[in-house]
Amino acid sequence: MTTVLRRARTPVILLALLGTPLAAQRGTPPTERTRWQAQAARVTITRDDWGIPHIEGRSDADAVFGLIYAQAEDDFPRIEANYLTALGRTAEAEGEDAIWADLRQRLFADPVELKAHYAASPAWLRTLMQSWADGLNYYLATHPQVRPKVLTRFEPWMALSFTEGSIGGDIERISLSDLKTFYGRPTPPTLEELGTVPREPSGSNGIAIAPRLTANGNALLLINPHTSFYFRSEAQMTSAEGLNAYGASTWGQFFIYQGFNAKAGWMHTSSTVDNVDEFAERITRRGAGYDYRYGKVSRPVATKIVTLRYSKPDGTTGDRSFTTYRTHHGPIVAIKAGRWIATALMWKPVPALEQSYLRTKATDLASYLTVAERKANSSNDTLFADSKGEIAFLMPQFMPLRDDRFDYTRPVDGSDPATDWRGLHTLPSLPSVLNPRTGWAHNTNDWPWSAAGPDSPKPADYPRYMDQVGGNARGVHADLLLTGKSGWTPDTLRGAAFDPYLPAFARLLPDLVTAWNALPTTDPRRKALEAPIALLRSWDYRWSYESTATSLAVFWGDQLWREVGSFAQAERLNVPDFIATRVGPDAKLAALTAAVDRLRRDFGDWRTPWQDINRFQRLDDAIKPHFDDTRPSIPVPFTSAQWGSLASFGAKPWPGTKRYYGTSGNSFVAVVEFGPRVKASAIMAGGQSGDIASPHFADQVTRYAHGDLRPVYFYPDELKGHVEHRYRPGR
Numbered sequence: 001m002t003t004v005l006r007r008a009r010t011p012v013i014l015l016a017l018l019g020t021p022l023a024a025q026r027g028t029p030p031t032e033r034t035r036w037q038a039q040a041a042r043v044t045i046t047r048d049d050w051g052i053p054h055i056e057g058r059s060d061a062d063a064v065f066g067l068i069y070a071q072a073e074d075d076f077p078r079i080e081a082n083y084l085t086a087l088g089r090t091a092e093a094e095g096e097d098a099i100w101a102d103l104r105q106r107l108f109a110d111p112v113e114l115k116a117h118y119a120a121s122p123a124w125l126r127t128l129m130q131s132w133a134d135g136l137n138y139y140l141a142t143h144p145q146v147r148p149k150v151l152t153r154f155e156p157w158m159a160l161s162f163t164e165g166s167i168g169g170d171i172e173r174i175s176l177s178d179l180k181t182f183y184g185r186p187t188p189p190t191l192e193e194l195g196t197v198p199r200e201p202s203g204s205n206g207i208a209i210a211p212r213l214t215a216n217g218n219a220l221l222l223i224n225p226h227t228s229f230y231f232r233s234e235a236q237m238t239s240a241e242g243l244n245a246y247g248a249s250t251w252g253q254f255f256i257y258q259g260f261n262a263k264a265g266w267m268h269t270s271s272t273v274d275n276v277d278e279f280a281e282r283i284t285r286r287g288a289g290y291d292y293r294y295g296k297v298s299r300p301v302a303t304k305i306v307t308l309r310y311s312k313p314d315g316t317t318g319d320r321s322f323t324t325y326r327t328h329h330g331p332i333v334a335i336k337a338g339r340w341i342a343t344a345l346m347w348k349p350v351p352a353l354e355q356s357y358l359r360t361k362a363t364d365l366a367s368y369l370t371v372a373e374r375k376a377n378s379s380n381d382t383l384f385a386d387s388k389g390e391i392a393f394l395m396p397q398f399m400p401l402r403d404d405r406f407d408y409t410r411p412v413d414g415s416d417p418a419t420d421w422r423g424l425h426t427l428p429s430l431p432s433v434l435n436p437r438t439g440w441a442h443n444t445n446d447w448p449w450s451a452a453g454p455d456s457p458k459p460a461d462y463p464r465y466m467d468q469v470g471g472n473a474r475g476v477h478a479d480l481l482l483t484g485k486s487g488w489t490p491d492t493l494r495g496a497a498f499d500p501y502l503p504a505f506a507r508l509l510p511d512l513v514t515a516w517n518a519l520p521t522t523d524p525r526r527k528a529l530e531a532p533i534a535l536l537r538s539w540d541y542r543w544s545y546e547s548t549a550t551s552l553a554v555f556w557g558d559q560l561w562r563e564v565g566s567f568a569q570a571e572r573l574n575v576p577d578f579i580a581t582r583v584g585p586d587a588k589l590a591a592l593t594a595a596v597d598r599l600r601r602d603f604g605d606w607r608t609p610w611q612d613i614n615r616f617q618r619l620d621d622a623i624k625p626h627f628d629d630t631r632p633s634i635p636v637p638f639t640s641a642q643w644g645s646l647a648s649f650g651a652k653p654w655p656g657t658k659r660y661y662g663t664s665g666n667s668f669v670a671v672v673e674f675g676p677r678v679k680a681s682a683i684m685a686g687g688q689s690g691d692i693a694s695p696h697f698a699d700q701v702t703r704y705a706h707g708d709l710r711p712v713y714f715y716p717d718e719l720k721g722h723v724e725h726r727y728r729p730g731r
Contacts, residue, residue, distance in 0.1 A: 028141050032137075035134065036137070036141070039062060039065050040065070040728050040729040042057055043063070043066035043069075044056045044057075044728060045066055045069070045729065046719065046725070047723070047724045047726070048719060050696060051074075051689055051694065051724065052235060052236070052713075053067070053070035053235050053236070054235070054713070054719060055067050056239070057238070058239065060128065060241050060243050061130070061131040062131070062239060063237040063243055064131040064132050064135065064237075065132070065138075066135065066237070067235055068132050068135035068136055068139075068252075068254055069138060069139050071235070072143075073139070074688055074690055075230070075251060075689070075690030075691075076139070077149075077690065078252070079136070079251045080148055080150070083151060083154075083161065083162060084149070085105065086105065086161035087109060088103070088104075088109055088308065089309070092149075092150045092310060093149035093311065095313070096312075099310050100180050101176060103179065103308060103322055103324075104172075106306050107171075107306075107326075108171055109171075114157050114349065115157045117349050117350050118156060118157035118160055120350070121160075121350045125350070126156065129156035129157070129159045129160070129353075130156045131254075132154075133158070133159070136154040139729070142729075159253075160349035160353060162252060162253060163356055164352055164356060165249070165250035165253055165255070165257030165258075165356065166257075166268060166380055170346060170379055173276050174334075175193055175333075178341070179333050182332065182333065182334050194565075194566040195566040195567075195570075200642070200650025200665065203270040203641070204226045204227075204270065204445065205224040205226070206268070206269050206383030207220075207222040207224075207440065207441070207442045207496070207497075208267075208385040208441045208442075209391065209440050209482075210389060210436075210439040210440065212486075213485070213487075213488055214486075214487070214673075216673065216675060218387075218673050218674050219385040219387070219391055220490065220493050220672065220673055221265040221385040221671070221672045222267065222493055223247070223258050223265070223669065223682075224497055224647075224669050224670075225248065225258055225267075225667055226641060226650075226664065226665050226667065227664060228663055228667070229625075229686060230667075230686055231667055232248040232249060232257065232667065233251060233688060234249075234688060236714065243360070243361060244262055245260070245261045245360040246260060246714055247260060247670065254357070255356045255357040256360050257356070259360070260680065261361070261678075262363075262387075262678050263364060263386055263387045263388075264362055264364060264365075264386040264674070265385050265678075266359060266362075266368070266384055267382065267384075269382075269383070269443045269444070269445055271380055271445075272447055272467045272468055273395065273396055273399065273465065274466075274468040275345070275399055275400055275465070276343065276344070276345040276378075277343070277345075277400075277412065277421075278342070278344075279330070279341070279343075279412055279419065280336065280340070280411040280413055280414055281301075281327055281332070281340045281342055282339065282414070283340045292414070294327075294415060295415070295417045299328070301325050301326070301332075302327070303325055303326075304323075305321055305323055306321065306322045308322070327414065329342040330345065331343060336411060339411070342414060344421060346376065346378035351374040351375070352374075352376040352377070354371075354374055354376070355377055363387075364387075364388050365434065368384060368386075372397045375424050377398060378396050381393065381396065381448070382394040385674055386674055391436070391439075391441055393433040393442070394430075395430040397430070399430060399466075400424060400425075401424065403418050403419065404463040405418075408464075408465050409465075430466075431449075431462050433448075433451050433455060433456065436455035436456075437455050438452050438453040438454065438482075440452065440453070443475075444475045444641075444646070445469075447467040447469065448466065448467060450479060453479065468572065469574070470572075470574070472576075472644075473502075473503045473507075474644050474646055476644060477499070477645075478646065480501070481646075490679070490681065493671050494671050494681070494709055496646070497646055498638070498646070498647045498707035500542040500543045500544060500638070500647075501542050502542065502643045502644050504642065505553050505557070505644075506541040507576065508557070508576060508579055508580055509536050509537075509553065511580070512536065512588045512589070512592065513536065513537050515585030515589050516529055516533045516589060519589075525593070528593065529592055532552060532596050533592075535549050536552060536553060543639050543645065544610065545610060545611040546609050547609065547610050548609055548610070551608050551609065551612075552592075552599065554639055554643070555595035556591050556592050556595040557576075557579075557643060558595075560579050560588070560591045561575050563587070563591065564578055568582075574642070576642065603658065610635075610637065611635035612659075613659055613660050614639070614649065614651055614660050615634065615635060615660065615661055615662070616661070616685075616704070616705060617634075618697070619631060621690050621692050625654075625661075626654065626655075627654045627657050629657045634701055636649050647665075647707060648664075649665040649666065650662055650665040651663070651665075666685065666704070667684065668682065668683075668685075669683050669707075670709070670712070671709060678714060680712040681709035681712055682709055682710065683703050683704050683707070683709045683710060684700055684704070687700050687701070
């Protein structure tokens with residue numbers, strides 16, 4: 001087929017070759033079918049020996065068409081699920097319980113407004129969105145066996161509902177329990193919202209190293225997002241218009257979210273900035289409506305009816321309508337202390353999609369910053385490196401200017417005009433770091449004040465709202481690995497990304513040992529805990545497959561996490577900091593007793609190797625994970641990021657299991673070197689395909705567990721000899 005396609009030069013011959021069965025295209029207008037087939041003829045998809053698609057198109061729009069078609073081949077259900085979330089239509093597939101998340105989304109993502117944004121967007125962007133919709137619709141037309149739950153047809157404007165590729169957008173920060181309570185169903189906070197259920201920190205690691213610290217004189221970049229597994233696919237998209245980007249693309253989006261091109265690379269980490277704010281409004285009744293106080297005047301509260309559909313157990317469809325409310329600060333999402341709460345956040349669909357796409361074509365720091373002037377990135381810090389040797393740590397560019405007298409981590413008084421947002425910060429006014437003298441920059445979802453060692457920004461020079469979380473153990477770990485080091489190579493950077501040191505336990509366990517030492521000789525805990533304390537005292541705080549101390553320390557930490565997580569959340573402290581500063585000796589010893597008892601009960605011996613507990617398992621293609629101790633799984637040596645492991649594996653016991661199974665953490669890892677020719681290696685959780693019958697469903701798992709990155713085939717000569725399949729969409 002490859003040879004025939006190469007020789008088929010004329011569009012007529014190509015269309016004949018690419019024609020699909022009529023049965024697969026019933027109901028499709030002939031003009032649309034012709035357009036799809038003509039665009040498919042301009043696209044080549046080459047699958048390498050890991051199943052990763054390398055898409056070539058004549059234009060950027062052709063590359064978009066091919067990328068989204070290839071994504072649909074690999075995992076259409078995840079594409080649909082992401083857009084059901086983004087469009088506020090999940091309840092149409094999953095039933096009435098999902099209607100509240102849909103309502104939350106629709107407070108911002110109004111289809112009527114999105115269509116208007118689409119109509120007003122630049123012509124080049126409309127062309128890409130049209131190709132995106134065409135690629136998905138062509139896939140569905142040529143795969144009649146695929147049965148979407150809801151979205152049987154994609155419209156180009158829908159791409160504007162999901163423009164930022166991080167896990168959990170700003171809208172998802174709004175409490176569903178609070179939203180339910182305000183809009184008609186009083187609901188207490190969930191255990192997760194309270195922080196009493198251990199929840200793996202979501203985020204990422206990024207490290208950029210300047211040429212003067214590397215062995216080859218080339219800048220290096222570590223790309224290490226921590227998301228739920230199978231959240232992104234890997235791909236390369238190229239065109240004759242200058243596009244050539246490789247990396248991780250969130251299912252359903254047509255841009256490389258974290259990756260690199262031939263000259264530059266970008267890694268996004270979830271930021272700790274405070275740029276989603278709550279305004280407590282003073283509400284009064286006015287006839288059939290409401291007013292809110294603003295300064296010395298009253299303003300009417302705007303209302304809008306939102307009608308949502310949902311599927312019923314009997315297969316029929318119902319609908320519910322809500323009267324929603326809004327002030328100039330944003331939609332009303334809760335009531336607290338008798339005040340209505342409006343949420344303000346970034347909602348700039350067109351600039352956000354422009355920025356997400358155009359930065360993939362930036363070839364140096366200056367051009368990347370030019371794209372960033374759209375100021376439509378709200379949630380991501382960025383680590384950047386390029387072939388000129390420039391590196392940077394960049395703050396989110398959507399940063400509202402506010403009066404620093406107020407604490408925006410809590411609801412502020414919406415009736416006071418002084419609390420309002422007053423435009424956006426300029427890029428130079430943000431605590432970013434460009435080409436630091438240290439020669440390195442990092443971020444681990446921590447504050448910007450340690451991004452580049454002594455060359456980091458100083459907190460006294462910036463408003464408080466530039467950070468709301470503080471430091472974390474991974475940041476401490478990165479500092480230890482980077483400070484004073486030189487001669488970096490791609491291999492040593494990969495080694496740093498999987499360094500097994502756990503600085504949180506190095507900080508916490510000496511206090512536990514001290515608490516045991518202080519026990520009277522007559523205290524029964526002294527004898528009962530003597531052996532566990534001895535094991536922890538002699539531990540080097542490094543995870544490994546065989547380590548029994550890792551098992552004991554994690555079970556001890558998890559026990560305390562369950563006990564104090566809600567208090568830590570209320571005080572805006574991470575759990576290790578709270579344990580270190582707020583938990584007394586007796587509580588620490590009691591948690592150790594509980595950990596020993598649980599290990600003995602669940603595994604027969606409190607000296608159980610970590611590899612017998614911490615496992616990777618992928619049983620099927622279900623989006624919601626489930627696990628089984630009786631089914632095959634493989635051991636993973638690294639731990640939760642909470643304890644300072646740069647290589648993150650967010651695992652826990654699940655219903656019916658005693659072992660820990662991971663569902664988040666390291667999901668895509670890449671090390672990139674920007675020499676005369678860019679060179680990279682990468683690994684992803686599981687595999688490229690979501691099809692359990694595919695050889696690429698779980699073919700990367702063993703490499704993943706060992707941190708054994710595979711070569712990336714960026715150039716045609718690298719791809720040569722590693723081609724599994726080459727074809728046009730529709731064939």
